[in-house]
Amino acid sequence: MKSITRLIAALALLITSTAFAQFDHSHKAFDDLLKKHVTYMSNGNASQVSYAGFARDRAALKAYLDSVSAVPEATYKSWNKNQQLAFLINAYNAYTIELILTKYPNLKSIRDLGGTFTKPWSLKFFTLFGKDTHLDNIEHDMIRADGVFNDPRIHVAVVCASIGCPMLRNEAFTADKLDALLEDGMQRFLSDKSRNRYDPRSKQLEISKIFDWYKKDFTKGYKGFSSLEATLGKYADRLSNDPAAQAEIKAGKVSISYLDYDWNLNDKK
Numbered sequence: 001m002k003s004i005t006r007l008i009a010a011l012a013l014l015i016t017s018t019a020f021a022q023f024d025h026s027h028k029a030f031d032d033l034l035k036k037h038v039t040y041m042s043n044g045n046a047s048q049v050s051y052a053g054f055a056r057d058r059a060a061l062k063a064y065l066d067s068v069s070a071v072p073e074a075t076y077k078s079w080n081k082n083q084q085l086a087f088l089i090n091a092y093n094a095y096t097i098e099l100i101l102t103k104y105p106n107l108k109s110i111r112d113l114g115g116t117f118t119k120p121w122s123l124k125f126f127t128l129f130g131k132d133t134h135l136d137n138i139e140h141d142m143i144r145a146d147g148v149f150n151d152p153r154i155h156v157a158v159v160c161a162s163i164g165c166p167m168l169r170n171e172a173f174t175a176d177k178l179d180a181l182l183e184d185g186m187q188r189f190l191s192d193k194s195r196n197r198y199d200p201r202s203k204q205l206e207i208s209k210i211f212d213w214y215k216k217d218f219t220k221g222y223k224g225f226s227s228l229e230a231t232l233g234k235y236a237d238r239l240s241n242d243p244a245a246q247a248e249i250k251a252g253k254v255s256i257s258y259l260d261y262d263w264n265l266n267d268k269k
Helices: 002-022 028-037 051-056 058-069 073-078 081-101 135-143 152-156 175-191 228-234 243-250
Strands: 038-041 046-049 126-128 131-133 197-199 204-207 255-258
Touching: 028 038, 028 051, 028 058, 051 058, 051 081, 058 081, 058 126, 081 126, 081 135, 081 175, 152 175, 228 243, 228 255
Parallel strands: 204 255
Antiparallel strands: 038 046, 126 131, 197 204
């Protein structure tokens, strides 16, 4: 009996090791698709997605997602934190694209998916770590879980296929570039005057609802983000070109209002 138990354990270890060796941490398959079907606009601070192009390459997208779903939880847990977070961000974004494709082109917004009592982010339409799950599980239960990654900049990385949300990058996240890409994402998002801006007439900051919905994530001190005001102050030069206004923003003396969120699909026609 003990020999059988040892054999089962050895086989499980072999399967886990094989999956670990096979998974491509460069995420090249997804990276190739993003480079092909995502176009930057607004001076590189926003993007449009060719969902029609992804639909034509859906087999390649599904092959990448199959590789994601095949990773055992034990293998995932053996990776370093940057590898884990890059994996989850790419998984979230790739599955979001796949979710759009389930109804594309017959939808105008991701919110057209789901039902009366079910939001699209709680639809169980894929498998991860051997369990049927949904997008909210990746974002809220895994990425945003206290004490795991502790980086509020993830809110410019996991995106919701909408014009109002931060841009989908035309490259996959990788462990070695993770910090740089998250920081670049914050700078690009806060540079886009259609979603975040300083109004010189009202002397008020008009910013994305994302900072309202997830304000608490920017108050915990993670990665140096201790308050929303301090966060905006860090990127004052992105929010305004006026040195006087920048000084006021950095000092936290500017009132804040939140812009309406544009849920229309970020589709490239």
